[in-house]
Amino acid sequence: MEQPVLFSVENQTAVITLNRPERRNSINQALLAGLYDAIERVAKDDTIRAAIITGNGKSFCSGIDLDAIMTENLFDPREDGTDLPDIFAACEKPVIGAVNGHAITGGFEIALNCDFLIASENASFADTHAKVGIHPGWGMTQLLQRAVGRLRARQMSFTCQFINAQTAYEWGLVNEVTAPDMLLARAKEIAGQIGTVNQELLGAVKKLIDYQDTATLDAAFAHERQGFREFVKTHINR
Numbered sequence: 001m002e003q004p005v006l007f008s009v010e011n012q013t014a015v016i017t018l019n020r021p022e023r024r025n026s027i028n029q030a031l032l033a034g035l036y037d038a039i040e041r042v043a044k045d046d047t048i049r050a051a052i053i054t055g056n057g058k059s060f061c062s063g064i065d066l067d068a069i070m071t072e073n074l075f076d077p078r079e080d081g082t083d084l085p086d087i088f089a090a091c092e093k094p095v096i097g098a099v100n101g102h103a104i105t106g107g108f109e110i111a112l113n114c115d116f117l118i119a120s121e122n123a124s125f126a127d128t129h130a131k132v133g134i135h136p137g138w139g140m141t142q143l144l145q146r147a148v149g150r151l152r153a154r155q156m157s158f159t160c161q162f163i164n165a166q167t168a169y170e171w172g173l174v175n176e177v178t179a180p181d182m183l184l185a186r187a188k189e190i191a192g193q194i195g196t197v198n199q200e201l202l203g204a205v206k207k208l209i210d211y212q213d214t215a216t217l218d219a220a221f222a223h224e225r226q227g228f229r230e231f232v233k234t235h236i237n238r
Contacts, residue, residue, distance in 0.1 A: 005034030006056070007041065013191040014042045014051040015184070021057030026065035027106050029072035035110070036078060036087045043091040049199060050191035051091075053114060054098040054184060060123065061107025064134065075137075084138045088113040089210075092203050094194050098187040099123040099165075100180065109138035112147065115206070118190065119174040120183045123165040131160040147173050 006017040016038040018025040025031070035053075042051040055061055064074060073079065088095065097114035105128045111117055127144060129136045145153035148171040156163065168174045178186045194202065204227065212220040 003034065004028070004031040005038055007038045009045075009048060010188070011192060012047060012049045012195045013188055014038070014045075014048045015188075016042075016051060016053045018053070018055045018061050020065075021055075021059070023065060024059035024062035024102060025055040025057065025107070026062045026068075027074065028065045028068040029074055029077045032074060032077040032084070036082060036084070039087050039091050039095070042093050042095070048093060049195040050094045050096065052096045052098050052184070052187045052191060053110065054187070055100050057101070058122070059101040059107075060097075060099045060103040061110055062102050063105035063107045063128070063132075066132075069134075084110070085113060092206065094191075094202070094206065096187050096191060098183050099125075099174065100183055102126075105129055105132065105134070105140075106138060109136070109140050109143070112139055112143035117168075117174040118176050118178060118183060118187050119165040119168060120180045121165050121177055122180050123168065123174070123177075124162045125156075125168055125173065126160060126162040127157045128160040130157065147171075 002019060004018070004020055006019045008015050016035065018031060018035070020026060020028070020031060039051070042048050068074065076083070095114045097111040097117040099111055099117055099119045101120065101122055101124070103111045103123065103125050105126070108125055108127055111125070127140055129140060141157070144156065148156070152171055163171070165174065165177045169177050176186065208220075208224050208227065211223055215223065
């Protein structure tokens with residue numbers, strides 16, 4: 001039986017592949033548990049410096065498998081109380097989403113929880129929570145508006161319509177758009193660049209960027225300045 005999530009490591013980069021292509025990588029309990037395990041493995045392995053999440057086949061992830069929603073535990077797939085946003089938040093390594101096709105609803109939320117996105121020309125994005133009648137729970141209403149702005153987020157979530165890769169790029173949802181056969185290579189190239197920087201400072205910068213999610217601009221600015229003072233005391237004024 002095929003594993004629902006594949007994991008490999010190359011040149012200090014982990015590649016996490018959602019692997020239910022026959023179901024457009026839709027989310028069931030096994031896929032979620034495998035994804036959680038993979039991200040935690042990245043977080044704990046000091047030899048891994050960045051991770052890439054992508055999908056096998058023509059879709060990144062088509063959202064929750066409706067055949068599984070009433071029969072499988074999608075809300076606590078490992079029965080340990082952890083949820084998808086918690087897993088991503090606990091990982092201090094950069095996670096790149098390499099979106100190779102449809103990223104729909106829950107699959108779109110997986111993408112939004114990544115640090116940033118690279119998209120294939122074949123990629124498309126849609127929030128269909130209001131269409132399928134499922135309440136968002138993995139950050140859609142907060143992360144989407146942060147990525148594209150409140151007005152565009154309202155349009156996407158109210159209409160449930162798809163946007164293509166070029167529109168996603170123009171709206172700031174994805175950083176780059178590549179040819180389909182270059183997507184993973186480009187994501188690996190970026191991950192390799194991440195791997196060459198000072199890892200201690202990389203972790204600090206990632207935390208500082210994320211800090212503003214729960215603070216005002218003034219508070220986040222003060223937090224950065226305080227960290228700089230501590231850095232100077234520790235590394236320069238010896």
